[in-house]
Amino acid sequence: MCIAMPAEVLEIKDENIGVVDFGDLRQEVRLDLVDVEVGEFVLVHVGFAIQKLSREEGLETREIFRQVHAAMMEE
Template identity: 40%
Template sequence: MCLALPCRVVELLPGEQATVDVDGVGRQVSLALVDGVAVGDYVIVHVGYALTRLDADEALRTLALFAELGQAAVPEPPAWSA
């Protein structure tokens, strides 16, 4: 299974590279596949490559869904009876 994440571009770097942020984690990715990316844009990132730009509203909705799924994956502690 593959997963691509919406990430916000925080810095443009030489050589078609950028620093992106997702939930406070920064990563360097390649922008070689996407034209016209600017700081503040959201891009879909898979395996270190930005694949496409994404509307900010859609990116934020997607990130909220990922956060919700992450919370659902954490099991509730058992209810101990006294």
């Protein structure tokens, strides 16, 4: 039950509804489970944002890899 897609919050309506962009595709999603602001990224599952995404940590994934890789090379 775990398909989830990242999306950017474009607009927040009352009743915890947000308009988000999945990449050339906008849709309304429920924001009941997260506290977000316009411009932030969320992960959307079954029509609900289930967590905020940090762009920095996204970039950090690559960074982690680079560390792992570098560590390997050192071995």
